[in-house]
Amino acid sequence: MPPLSSERAARRVLWREAVVRDVVVETPRARTLALDVPDWPGHRAGQHLDVRLTAEDGYQAERSYSIASAPELDRVELTIELVDDGEVSPYFVEVVEPGDVFEVRGPVGGHFTWSADSGPEPLLLIAGGSGLVPLMAMVRHRAARASTVPTTLLVSARSPEDLLYADELVDAPALSIARTYTRTQPPGWTGFARRVNHDMLRAVAPAPDSGARVFVCGPTPFVELVTGLLVDLGFPPRTIHAERFGPTGGTS
Amino acid sequence: MSDDADHQDGNALAGLLSGVFAADITTVVRRCAFCGDASPLGAHRLYRAAGLVLRCPSCSDVALRAVERDGSVSVTWAGVFEVPTPTASA
Numbered sequence: 419m420p421p422l423s424s425e426r427a428a429r430r431v432l433w434r435e436a437v438v439r440d441v442v443v444e445t446p447r448a449r450t451l452a453l454d455v456p457d458w459p460g461h462r463a464g465q466h467l468d469v470r471l472t473a474e475d476g477y478q479a480e481r482s483y484s485i486a487s488a489p490e491l492d493r494v495e496l497t498i499e500l501v502d503d504g505e506v507s508p509y510f511v512e513v514v515e516p517g518d519v520f521e522v523r524g525p526v527g528g529h530f531t532w533s534a535d536s537g538p539e540p541l542l543l544i545a546g547g548s549g550l551v552p553l554m555a556m557v558r559h560r561a562a563r564a565s566t567v568p569t570t571l572l573v574s575a576r577s578p579e580d581l582l583y584a585d586e587l588v589d590a591p592a593l594s595i596a597r598t599y600t601r602t603q604p605p606g607w608t609g610f611a612r613r614v615n616h617d618m619l620r621a622v623a624p625a626p627d628s629g630a631r632v633f634v635c636g637p638t639p640f641v642e643l644v645t646g647l648l649v650d651l652g653f654p655p656r657t658i659h660a661e662r663f664g665p666t667g668g669t670s
Numbered sequence: 671m672s673d674d675a676d677h678q679d680g681n682a683l684a685g686l687l688s689g690v691f692a693a694d695i696t697t698v699v700r701r702c703a704f705c706g707d708a709s710p711l712g713a714h715r716l717y718r719a720a721g722l723v724l725r726c727p728s729c730s731d732v733a734l735r736a737v738e739r740d741g742s743v744s745v746t747w748a749g750v751f752e753v754p755t756p757t758a759s760a
Contacts, residue, residue: 466681466682466684466685467685468685468686480685482682482685523685523688524685524688526684526685526688526694526696527681527684527694527696527712528684528694528696528697528712529680529681529694529696529697529710529711529712529713530679530681530696530712638676638677638678659712659713660679660713661679661681662677662678662679663678664676664677664678665676
């Protein structure tokens, strides 16, 4: 792997200043930050960026966060969920205000991405908790491009209060959205109320031999479970793209 | 291979290594020198130990180690990495 010339490297490893334009409360534990990033090069749905915070004493902390917004939007949105005992997420969820400035590097990661130009194969998106964030970028991109790719989104959340983007999760032509609430269900709920299992996937997913592109995102135990179930059902491992957040469901 | 709960994917290395390689490393395919499996680095498993350790998803062989220190990144890697040739627009 040839290293870059220093001049070219300097262009690529750009930390840019991002200005918080807007903060939206998504759930009691999650906020969406809309950022203005001058000279943002654009991103693909599913990519993430690295954020660097610098304290007054020079101490720096870096974290990776998935991009929630469609590439077509004129700003970059991150949805950040509070991680218990986290060092960085409390700032973003409880403190940050419009006008705040921090550094971002990205977008990065081309493996976990989908484009409306990727082809006509069906799309199967499976999210655990805040693993919905990069998958929502794909759903939003799909809508922005008026794509008719048959798409299924399965979201696993602990309770309705924990569900991100609840108002936006509505069926549309060729878009089917299924939810499962693993701990607390709304009154009168008749839908799924358990962890993802074989029967649930059989009920909602396209056929394993449909050529579907599959994206799974969430805490590592969730992704391990779901990718194992998908392989059991006959989905070719090469078609399954996974993004694991680690044990806690976030990177603190 | 391993089923421990604390690993991530090679995707999470992309930012750090964007300063090292011209290619987006998550789509670079690595053929494992140990088991022969060919997988994109984004589908490898990432462990945070003394530095970052990327392992083959098939056999857990160490594919890459990256240690960030004093403003530089030390990288060691094993296996064959298929890196797309940069184009003028890259």
